[in-house]
Amino acid sequence: SATDAETDALLALGERVTFRHPLVRSAVYRTATREQRREVHLALAEATDRTVDPDRRAWHLATAAAGPNEPVAAELEQSASRAQARGGLAAAAAFLHRSVVLSGDPEQRVRRALAAAEASLHAGMFEGALELLALAEASTPDELQAAHVALLRGQIAFASSMGPTAPPLLLKAAQRLERLDPELGRDTYLDAWGAAFFAGRFASAGSLVEVSRAAKSAPRSTRPPRPSDLMLDGLSTLGTEGRAAAAPLLRRAMAAFVHEASPGQENFRWGWLTTISAKLIWDEDGWHTVSARYLREGRDAGALARLPIDLTDWAFFATWCGDFGAAAVAIAELEAITKATGSHIAPYAQLLLAAFRGQTDALPLIESTIRDAGTSGQELGVQWAEWVSAILFNGLARYDRALASAQRAADETPQLQFSPWASTELVEAAVRSSRPEVASGALERVVSATAPCNTDWSLGIQARCRALVTEGESAERLYREAIERLGRTRLRPELARAHLLYGEWLRRENRRVDAREQLRTAHEMLGMIGMEAFAERARNELLATGAKVRKRTVETRDDLTAQERQIAGLARDGLTNPEIGARLFLSPRTVEWHLHNVFTKLVIGSRRELADALPGSDSHLVPA
The missing domain is CATH 1.10.10.10 (Winged helix-like DNA-binding domain superfamily/Winged helix DNA-binding domain)
Structure with a gap:
């Protein structure tokens, strides 16, 4: 009895019942019969104020239920809504899963199973989500619900592997949904576009061009276009007609996302595609705004399925801004989440940070990423690894290796976003390798990607690349334009590299005094940022001008992991x-x-x- 247990010091009876050790509490619960547990949970539910703690009361009622119980299932749905509103996606999934078990009505069971599967997906519980979809399919869903099952299967495939199986699943789901629910159909085309973007040529079906063509012909809602509709217009145009035609549409979509008063759940899911759109049109300010916003909202919501992409993008942005500390923090959080959820994403952020830092010990990781991303069907991972390899080798002044990597990234796997960035590395490597014909072809790709965008970032990069293949006063004007434009951005590494290239050009023009000014600026900036390979390249150029410069030592103000x-x-x-x-x-x-x-x-x-x-x-x- 309770009195005997109290006498034996196993528990204390007061306003609350407390056990001497948590294991005692667990043992008591496990040894109780099923009927005893139900009686206790029912008593606890009756003792819990439905106004003060409705969720705890609903959970006790659910645990006390001996079979289907529609009123309790409805209460659990309300608890799930409250949990989701406060960022508890895992708790919402648990409430919804329990409500499915207690659903006696087959129609309600299907509806709740779909809601529970979606919550489980967003919480990073992929296996549980698939089990709920199987339950929904076994409960005779209607046509729209069956299409929703197909959509969720595609979303789970993408979130868990980001490989080639997701694009065809999502494309088929979009084609089913477009006649049943045009708005949801268009949203699903966006999902399919993003999955095809990652898989690239490895997708057995549902290529980027195929998805873009299907999305262009999808029916529209009679309501005013949402920001996501504008983005689909821009991305599908990009995949079918190119950047020049897509740039105005993507700018309009970015403006809609950036200036939303309250983004809300409807557009919450498009954070990472919005940042891709920003990068496609070289919109640094828009990229910063939406990346920070959606990362913050993803954290608040506990959206573990999408946080790996959001954190990768934030680490990417921080690295390109020269804030390597912020990038490292985001990477640590990213690695913790992927380990917890079992999701698979190529080490995009880790590779980029290592390349910017000039870490040659990252080469085995680059090589393994190329191999593993190819095996798992993430063409984006292959191209990314080749691109960052080109950055690393340009920093190390190993231009032959940079040339080979940049050519593979820009030519063999020409994804829309990274091919122009790889082409900027290719221009530099080709010029330094005395391959003017290669540099000229790469410059054409850079110009076609940057000219329609008309931002300081795009035009600054274009001017820097043009300067590399130009001579005389025209080259100097272009270097100065690049420095002026990039100086108005947050992208300190790009600005520092512009100073470096300008200084190298001045030295080759035998203008040693002018060269020293630019090279010292580059050396100081690159060193402060932590771009050690590029800083050493600037140091060697300074020495070649006859200047005295001490070899940099990497600062180790702390040894924090x-x-x-x-x-x-x-x-x-x-x-x-x-x-x-x-x-x-x-x-x-x-x-x-x-x-x-x-x-x-x-x-x-x-x-x-x-x-x-x-x-x-x-x-x-x-x-x-």
Whole structure:
């Protein structure tokens, strides 16, 4: 009895019943009969105020139910809505899953199973989502619900592998949905476009061109176009007619997304495609705005299925802005999530950061990524690895290797986004390798990609590439234009490289004094950013002018690991140990252990000192 247990010090009876040890509580629950458990849960439900804690009450009622119970299932749906509103996608999925079990009406069971599968997908629980879809299919769904099952299967395939199986599934789902629900059909074409973008030529069906053509002919809603409709117009035009025709449409779509007063759930799912659109039109400001917004919203919602892409993009942006610390923090969070959910995404962010840093020890990872991404059907991963390899080798002044990598990235796997970036590396490598014909062809691709976009980023890169293949005063004007335009952007690495190329050109023109000014600027900027290979290249050029310059030593103001930097940054920003642990899938005790190591390494004694002790970072980049 309870009195005997209290006498034996196994539990304490008061306003609350407390057990001496959690294992005692677990043992009591496990040894109880099913009927005893139901009686206890029912008693707890009756004792729980439906106004103060409706969700706990609903859960106890559900656990007490002996069979289908429609009123309780409806209460669980309401609990799921509340959980989702406060960012608890996993909790919402659990409530909905339980509501499916308690559904006696077959129609309600199908509807709830679809909702539970979608919540499970967004929470990163892919196997559970597939089980719920099987249950929905077994419950005789109607035509629209069956099409929704097909859509969710395609979305799960993309979120879990980002490989070649997703594009045809999503394309077929879009074609089924376009006549049943035109708006959902158009949204599904966007899903299919994104999946085809990742798979590239590895998709057995549902290529980017095929998806774009189908989307162009999809019926439209009678309502005013949503931002997602505008983006589909732009991306499908890009896939069928090219960048010049698509640029105005993508600018209109970006403006709609950027200036939304309250983005809401409807457009929440398009965050990563919006950032791709921004990059396609070289819109740095739009990229920053939407990347920060959607990463913040993804974290708040606990959307583990999409956070790997959002974090990859944020690390990408931070790297290109020269904030390697912010990039490393995002990468640590990304790795924690992919480990927890089992999702597979190529190490895009890790490779880019290593290339910008000039880390030759990243070459095995680059080679394995090319191999693994090819095996898993992510052409985007193959092209990305070749592109970052070209960046790395250009920094190391190994132009023959840079030339080969850039050619493969720009020519053999010509995805719409990365081919122009690879072409900028190809222009530089070809000029330094005395391959003017290759440089000329690459420049044509750069111009066709940048001219329609008319931004400082696009025109600055174009001017820098033009300068490399131009002589005399015209070359100098182009270098100065590149520096002026890129100086108005956040993209410090691109600006520093423009100073480097200008200085190299001046030295070859025997203008040593002018060359030293540009090369010193490049050397200082590249060193401060952490682009060690490019900084060493600038140093060697300075030495060639007769200047005296000391060899840089990499600063090691601390020896924090990437995870320690991430935990320290979150603690500095005011998060508690449990909050940090929830974000990084760590126990509060593990967080405490990491913080102890941080304090020891930084020689500080409290969280209050973190703001001053942590290495500097461009805080304006970090999403609040």
